[in-house]
Amino acid sequence: MTSSSPTLSDVASKTGYRARLPDDSGFIDWPEQDNVTWHTLMQRQLGMLEGRVCQEYLDGLERLALPEDRIPQLADIDRVLHAATGWQTAQVPALIPFDTFFELLANRRFPVATFIRTPEELDYLKEPDIFHEIFGHCPMLTNPAFAEFTATYGRLGLAAGPKERVYLARLYWMTVEFGLVDTPAGRRIYGGGIISSPKETLHALSDVPEHLPFDPIEALRTPYRIDILQPLYYVLDELSTLHELSQQDIMGMVHRAMELGLHAPRFKPAPKAAKAKA
Numbered sequence: 001m002t003s004s005s006p007t008l009s010d011v012a013s014k015t016g017y018r019a020r021l022p023d024d025s026g027f028i029d030w031p032e033q034d035n036v037t038w039h040t041l042m043q044r045q046l047g048m049l050e051g052r053v054c055q056e057y058l059d060g061l062e063r064l065a066l067p068e069d070r071i072p073q074l075a076d077i078d079r080v081l082h083a084a085t086g087w088q089t090a091q092v093p094a095l096i097p098f099d100t101f102f103e104l105l106a107n108r109r110f111p112v113a114t115f116i117r118t119p120e121e122l123d124y125l126k127e128p129d130i131f132h133e134i135f136g137h138c139p140m141l142t143n144p145a146f147a148e149f150t151a152t153y154g155r156l157g158l159a160a161g162p163k164e165r166v167y168l169a170r171l172y173w174m175t176v177e178f179g180l181v182d183t184p185a186g187r188r189i190y191g192g193g194i195i196s197s198p199k200e201t202l203h204a205l206s207d208v209p210e211h212l213p214f215d216p217i218e219a220l221r222t223p224y225r226i227d228i229l230q231p232l233y234y235v236l237d238e239l240s241t242l243h244e245l246s247q248q249d250i251m252g253m254v255h256r257a258m259e260l261g262l263h264a265p266r267f268k269p270a271p272k273a274a275k276a277k278a
């Protein structure tokens with residue numbers, strides 16, 4: 001680590017978690033309790049995903065060969081991602097500024113906060129932990145269409161102004177985090193926010209929420225709350241739509257969405273203002 005790196009006492013997250021810092025070789029020595037939490041989460045989600053998650057995710061999961069009994073080391077993830085799509089992870093302490101987030105994505109580096117939820121917060125936590133980032137997102141980053149779209153999003157975000165970024169964040173939310181996709185086998189999950197949450201996995205494919213065909217301008221106009229099960233999901237015809245979208249004028253779509261304005265929310269306001277998570 002360089003002398004400018006944060007020390008352990010500097011890196012408490014907003015919700016009080018502390019990132020585990022790697023040693024000089026990049027290795028993180030996870031405590032046993034954290035490995036047990038990973039094991040519990042992995043086992044529970046693996047049992048739920050069959051028949052609910054898209055094949056591209058399962059292919060990525062197989063390729064990553066995540067250990068079940070311990071938190072994986074980022075270098076092992078990086079080897080697989082880099083060979084598949086040129087992506088890598090980036091170790092970060094917690095939620096990071098938008099600028100850093102977009103810059104990392106534009107450079108095909110996916111930020112991973114190196115802490116894991118406590119057993120008391122097994123079902124839900126407000127901040128993305130390593131289980132969400134690795135188990136939820138990294139398998140999809142082995143897919144070229146998804147990988148290209150995510151990097152494009154980073155490049156656009158880096159060049160965007162603050163208002164444009166808030167719109168872009170909605171597109172990310174409705175795809176990378178909470179996207180569904182139709183497949184020959186049926187409707188499936190590809191969004192990491194769903195994949196890392198047992199409750200949302202069941203909810204997303206139930207008949208409770210609304211499902212709408214994916215339309216980028218509509219997604220850009222749809223407000224969301226981070227702390228509730230989503231009332232609405234956008235469904236892709238196929239995953240390659242994301243690749244096609246990344247070749248299109250997304251900033252033009254952002255400007256069109258800004259002209260049209262936001263849709264009325266399908267939820268009650270958060271008790272405290274829920275901050276948009278990228």
Ligand SMILES: [Fe+2]
Pocket residue numbers: 128132133137177192193278
């Ligand atoms: Fe995420």
